Amino acid sequence: MTVEVYTNWWLVFVFVVDLVIRITAVIVIPRNRRPTAAMAWLLAIYFIPFVGVLLFLLIGNPRLPRKRRRMQRAINEYIHETSASLDFGTLRPHAPDWFTSLVTLNRNLGAMPLAGDNGAQLISDYQQSLDAMADEIRQAQNYVHVEFYILQTDASTDNFFTALEEACARGVVVRVLLDHWANRGKPYYKKTLQRLTAMGAHWQLMLPVQPLKGKYQRPDLRNHRKLLVVDGLVAFTGSQNVTDSTYNLRKNIKRGLHWVDMMVRFDGPVVASVNAVFLSDWYAETQEILTDEIDLLSVVSGSGDLDCQVVPSGPGFEFQNNLKLFAAMLYAAQEKIIIVSPYFVPDEALLLAITTACQRGIHVELFVSEEGDQALVYHAQRSYYEALLRAGVKIWMYRKPYILHSKSMTIDDETAIIGSSNMDMRSFGLNMEITMLVRGAEFTEQMRGVEDTYRSLSRELTLEEWMKQPLRSTVLDNLARLTSALQ
Numbered sequence: 001m002t003v004e005v006y007t008n009w010w011l012v013f014v015f016v017v018d019l020v021i022r023i024t025a026v027i028v029i030p031r032n033r034r035p036t037a038a039m040a041w042l043l044a045i046y047f048i049p050f051v052g053v054l055l056f057l058l059i060g061n062p063r064l065p066r067k068r069r070r071m072q073r074a075i076n077e078y079i080h081e082t083s084a085s086l087d088f089g090t091l092r093p094h095a096p097d098w099f100t101s102l103v104t105l106n107r108n109l110g111a112m113p114l115a116g117d118n119g120a121q122l123i124s125d126y127q128q129s130l131d132a133m134a135d136e137i138r139q140a141q142n143y144v145h146v147e148f149y150i151l152q153t154d155a156s157t158d159n160f161f162t163a164l165e166e167a168c169a170r171g172v173v174v175r176v177l178l179d180h181w182a183n184r185g186k187p188y189y190k191k192t193l194q195r196l197t198a199m200g201a202h203w204q205l206m207l208p209v210q211p212l213k214g215k216y217q218r219p220d221l222r223n224h225r226k227l228l229v230v231d232g233l234v235a236f237t238g239s240q241n242v243t244d245s246t247y248n249l250r251k252n253i254k255r256g257l258h259w260v261d262m263m264v265r266f267d268g269p270v271v272a273s274v275n276a277v278f279l280s281d282w283y284a285e286t287q288e289i290l291t292d293e294i295d296l297l298s299v300v301s302g303s304g305d306l307d308c309q310v311v312p313s314g315p316g317f318e319f320q321n322n323l324k325l326f327a328a329m330l331y332a333a334q335e336k337i338i339i340v341s342p343y344f345v346p347d348e349a350l351l352l353a354i355t356t357a358c359q360r361g362i363h364v365e366l367f368v369s370e371e372g373d374q375a376l377v378y379h380a381q382r383s384y385y386e387a388l389l390r391a392g393v394k395i396w397m398y399r400k401p402y403i404l405h406s407k408s409m410t411i412d413d414e415t416a417i418i419g420s421s422n423m424d425m426r427s428f429g430l431n432m433e434i435t436m437l438v439r440g441a442e443f444t445e446q447m448r449g450v451e452d453t454y455r456s457l458s459r460e461l462t463l464e465e466w467m468k469q470p471l472r473s474t475v476l477d478n479l480a481r482l483t484s485a486l487q
Contacts, residue, residue, distance in 0.1 A: 109311070112309065131159055
């Protein structure tokens with residue numbers, strides 16, 4: 001066979017393979033996938049067929065492995081059935097119809113019942129929240145449940161870890177969950193695990209990517225939740241990880257970056273709901289059922305009368321629970337919407353809800369960071385600014401070198417959500433998140449106070465300023481926007 005003939009056959013083979021890839025992609029990729037995500041994958045495969053296919057095989061499945069999904073469904077059904085007829089405190093009167101339907105939506109998607117008689121204290125100082133959690137751990141008599149996306153022992157968190165050590169020494173059972181992929185390779189990772197082991201804590205990596213141990217799923221499916229439960233009496237949740245405000249990363253320290261976060265201390269019946277999220281994650285990672293050891297649904301009245309509902313979300317659920325909650329709240333607002341999100345990359349439904357709110361005459365504000373720590377997300381987020389500004393959204397940019405990492409939304413004067421979920425497609429489809437829905441003017445007033453502080457530390461982005469962006473920035477932003485849909 002001559003070189004020319006061999007070359008021709010090789011070209012025919014490549015052509016046929018390329019054609020098969022393209023036809024197969026059109027059949028396989030759009031199935032049960034959002035149109036934007038499907039289009040992004042198809043473009044990637046059509047422009048770079050072999051690289052695109054490799055990426056799709058690696059990160060193209062947005063679902064957890066089948067075994068984990070079965071476990072998640074089992075624990076969801078158990079929690080839903082056993083909590084259906086329980087009394088979770090006295091609810092506040094005169095709830096608007098839209099709020100009642102919102103609670104029903106959450107419940108149908110896998111949330112715990114709405115709980116009344118809860119107290120909540122908002123903590124917006126970074127070190128203060130770490131120390132407040134340590135103080136509660138020192139009061140523990142029975143157990144401490146710790147679950148954080150990033151967990152590091154360092155100078156800022158030493159008090160937190162010391163409190164855990166003291167709890168273990170008293171005979172308190174300490175259980176710890178931390179995300180594997182988010183922590184591996186980070187500063188103090190091995191030191192953190194060694195310290196947890198030495199103190200006698202029961203710790204487990206969440207969503208481990210350890211193929212040699214038979215543990216593997218799409219690498220960027222992450223457990224992004226942040227929560228702490230002490231004796232079923234007190235719970236913390238919000239946006240903050242247990243680490244220094246620089247995350248101990250050289251690049252952040254070099255740039256002078258510090259993270260700004262919000263956490264909330266809850267007491268009352270809703271603590272059982274937060275604990276249920278921990279116990280379901282513990283079961284998913286260990287196959288250990290703790291409901292016999294811990295009364296999952298025991299409730300104690302709290303220090304206030306707030307109505308609270310925990311809404312877990314993630315690839316273990318059939319629907320995007322957090323996205324549905326956010327969109328429903330945006331359509332329910334009658335006067336004011338204030339959104340705080342470090343990574344704001346909305347899908348079409350959320351963007352439509354926000355712009356529609358402006359057209360309904362609702363006052364809408366969005367807080368983001370002036371500087372980004374993740375280039376692709378930062379530029380994808382910027383690609384939405386023009387549409388938001390033209391719709392009438394006030395965009396506040398928290399001044400660098402601080403990264404505004406808080407995640408919250410308040411509507412009107414009585415309802416708020418706070419938790420671990422960003423308003424981006426990663427949090428909607430790939431991350432396991434926890435969101436707290438709160439009804440009560442006193443809590444919303446606390447949130448408004450923090451929002452006022454954020455506003456004083458931010459500058460407003462105007463449409464006039466934005467339209468002066470150079471062409472290269474617009475091109476980069478739009479390219480990043482396309483990659484954000486690869487789910």
